[in-house]
Amino acid sequence: MNSPVPVPAPTTSAALPAWFTTRQQAAWSRYLAIPTPKRGDEMWRFSNIKQLDFTGFSRSTGVPPVREDGPTSLSPHETTGILPVVPDRQDAYPPADLIARSSGLEDTAAKLIFVNETLVHSQSSLPAGVLCLSLAEALVSHSALVEAHFMKQETRLGSAKFAALHEASVANGMFVHVPDDVEIAHPIEIHHWLAGSNTVIFPHTLVVTGRHAKVRVVEMFRSAGDLQPGLAITFNDLAAGPGSRLDYVAIQAFNEVSRVIQINETSAARDATTTGFVLNTGAAWARNESLSRLEGPGARSDMLSVSIAAHAQEYDQRTFQHHVSPGAFSDLLYKNLLYDFAGTIFSGLISVDEGAHHTDAYQTCRNLLMSDTCEANSMPGLEINADQVKCSHGSTSSQISEEEIFYLRARGIDSAAARQLIARGFSIEVLARLGDEPLESLVIGFMDAKFASIAKANN
C-alpha cells in the first residue's frame, strides 16, 4: 500500500509559475518514495493505521456553474485552467445553497467560500495593500510572494508523506498577506465545503504577516451532506513577521463519515504573537499535526484545541513546540471530551534547541472521560538541550466526579444536563483564551450543535 490515494499525478497547467510546477513534481516523487506509516512507527503510536487506506477517493472534477441568481462569484479555474468545469457529483448541492448555509461571524473583514477547492464566493472590505485571494489566483498574480513562504518548514510529526501528497496535489486555497503596520480589525472568514461522495480535497491556507501587522483568520470545514464520505488533506502555513500578531482558528465540523489530515505549521519571528486554535467536532477520523517554531526572542505561540469526540470518532493530535531562539514563550492547552466509543491521542513535544536559553514552554492536555468505553492516550514529551529554561507539561484524564453532579442536581438540574453543563464549562476555558467574544460564540455554536447531537443519540 505504497500510495494510499490512487490519484494520478496531478496535471499542471502552463499558466502556473515554473517554480510551482517543479515543486509539485518533486513533491509527487517524494510522496511515492516515502513509505506509508506502519504499526510501530513512533509518530503513529496508538494511531489507527487502517484509517490511512484512502482507496476509492478521487478529486472532484469541478463545481457546477454558478447560477445567474447566485451571489457574486469568482471562477479561478477559468483563468488558471487548473480544474475543468464539469458539473458532477455535487449536483445535489448547488453552490448557492452552500453559500446560503455559510453563516459565520457578523463582522468580517472578508468572507470567502470554497466548494471542493473552487472559490464560489468572495467579498471583502480589507484595507488597501492587504492581499486576500485564492491561492490559484495568487500563484499567478503574486508568484514571488507565494514562493517566499509556501511550505517552508519540514513536516516532522509523521505526515511527511501526506504533506508531500498535499504539496503535489494542491490546486487552490487561500493566500493572505498583510503588509507592515497594517492591522485588520475583523476576522477574515473562510468556508470550505466538501461535497459529493468519495471526494478528496487539498485546501491550502497561507497567511503571512509583515512587521507589526495584525490579522485573524477563521476557517470552517464542513461537508455538504451528512452521508457522503469525504477526505480532506489540508495544510495551513502561518508565518508571523516581527512584532506581528497572527491568530488562526480552524473549525473542523465535517460529517462523521469523512476523514481529515490537517497539518499546521506556524513560525513566529522576533516579538511576534501567534495563536492557533482547532475545534474538532466532525469527521470519523481526524489527524491534526501542529508545529510552532519560535524563531526570535520575545516570540510567543499559543496552541489551543478543543475536541469533542463521540460515537466511534477518533482524533489523533500531534504537536511540536520548537524553540529555536532563546527568550521565546509557548503555551499549549488541549482539551478532549470523550463520549461513547470515542478515542483520542495527544502526543506533544516541547523541543528546546541548544542555545535557546531562557525559554518558557508549557504544555497541558486534559481529557474528560464521559463514558466507560472511550479511550484517551496522552504522550506529553519534553526534549531540552538548553539551560535556564522553564518547561513543564501536564496531562490528566478523569471523569466528572459524583460530587459535582450532586451539587448541580441539588440545585434542580438533572444529571444529563449537569454533565453537559460541566462539559461545556470544561471546554470554554480554552475558548476564553481567544479573547474575542463574537468568535467565542461562533465556536460555542458548533460545540452546542455537537452536544445536541450527542444528547439526541443517547436518548
Add this chain to the structure above:
Amino acid sequence: MSYQPSATLDAETHDAISVDRSKGDFTFPERNKLDAGRGLTDKTVDYICDVKNDPPWLREFRHKALKVFLEKPLPTHWASKDLENINFDEIRYYLSDGEKPKRSWDDVPDDIKRTFDRLGIPQQERAFLAGVEAQYDSEAAYSNVKEELTKQGVIFVNSTEGLHQHEEVFRPWFGKVIPTSDNKFSALNSAVFSGGSFIYIPKGVKLKQPLQAYFRINSENFGQFERTLIIADEGAELMYMEGCTAPKFETATLHSAVVELVALKGAKIQYVTVQNWSSNVFNLVTKRGLAMEDAEVRWIDCNIGSRLTIKYPGVIMKGRRARGEVISIALANTGQHQDTGAKMIHAADETTSNIVSKSISVGKGRATYRGQVHIPKHLKGCKNNTECDALLINTNSRTDTYPAITVKGNRHSTQHEASVSQVSEDMLFYLMQRGLNQGQAMSLAVNGFINDLVREFPMEYSVELKRLIDLEMEGSVG
C-alpha cells in the same frame, strides 16, 4: 571482555566514558573446557547449559530465547542510537568462577580508590567492589541472618540453585512476569543468564531486615546476565537491595539483567537498586513485578553510573486494589545517557500506581524519562499519578521526557506532570554569600532537589548517595 568503542564517538565523550584499562588489564586463562568464547551461537548456549547442568526444559527455553534475540531488531527507532555501538560478537557471555578475572589491589585505578575513600567504604568491601576478590566475605554477618531466615522457611539462594533445588516453586513463575520475547535484551538474558537471586518468602512472613545480594555467599552477584526471581507468598513482606553506591569497577561492557517479582495476595515487595557501573557499561535491564489482590510492589531505583542505561521498572497490577510504585533518581554526567522510567499496567479494578522520577543532567549528560501507563477497558476506579522533574546543571546538559498514558473507560483518573528547571542564580548566590563555594552550593541545591526521594532509601544508602552526589557535582560548575 571489552571492545573498542566505535570511532564515531567524539574525543570528549570518549575521554569521559573510558576507564584506564591499562591498570585493569587481565588475561583469561586459555582453558577451553570452561570458556564459552566470544560471541553468541547455539554452541554458546549449549556450553552454558552443560556447565550449569541445566534440565532439558531450560535448555530448550534458552535456545528459544536465543532465536528471539537474534530475530528482534535493536529498538533504535525510539531508543538511543548508541545501542548500535554494542558489538555482540565481541562479548563473552559466560565465565565460570575459575575464570573470573584476577586483579590485585595495586591494579585498581586511583580514581576508583579515591572514591572508595570518600564514600567511607570498608577495606574488605573495597576489595570486592574493585574485583580483587571474587566475593565479599561476610560470613559472620550472614550466618545470623541465614539462621533466622531458614527458621522462617525463607529460600534465599542464587538462581541456578533455585531452579535445581526448588523447581516446584521456581518454575511456575520463571519467565512468566517477563516473557522471553518482551524485548531483545530480555531474550538475550533468557538465553545466557547466570547468577542473580531466587527468593521465596512463605505465607505471612514479614522480614524485618532487608535482604541484600551481597549477603549471599558463593554467588555471582553482579553478573553480567543475572536473573532474579522473588516470590512473596500471601501476606509476606520483604525489602531487597541490590547494587551499591560505590562505583563498581567493571570490565564487562554489557550488562543485561532480568528481574521478576511476584507479590501474591496482600504481599509487599520493595526492590531497591543503586546502580553505579563504571562509565563504559551498557546497562540494559528489564524489571517487572506482578501484584495480585491487595499486594504492593515498589521499585526504588537509583542510576548514577554506566554509559547508557535503559531501564523501565514495571508493575502489572493484576488483582483488585493492587498497588505499584516506582521511585527513581537518575544522574547523568558527561558521556552518560540515563534512559529510565516506569511502566504501570493496570489489569484490575481499583488499582493504583504512583511514579516519581527525578533526574539531574550534569555537563553533557542526558537524562530521559520514558513512561507508560495503561488502563484498559472494563476496569473502574484506577488511579495513576506521575511526576517527573528534571534539573539541568550546565548549559549543554540535556533532558527529555516521553510519557505515554492510555486511559480507556470511566471512573479512572490519571495525572502526569513534569517540569524542567535549573538551580537558580539567586539560590546559589544566597548560599555562596554564607561562605560556601560554588560547588558546595550546587551540591546542596541538588541534594535538596532529590531529598524527598533519597529518604525512601535505607539509611546507609541515603548517606552514601548524598556523598556521591557531592562527588559528582565537583568541578561541574565554574
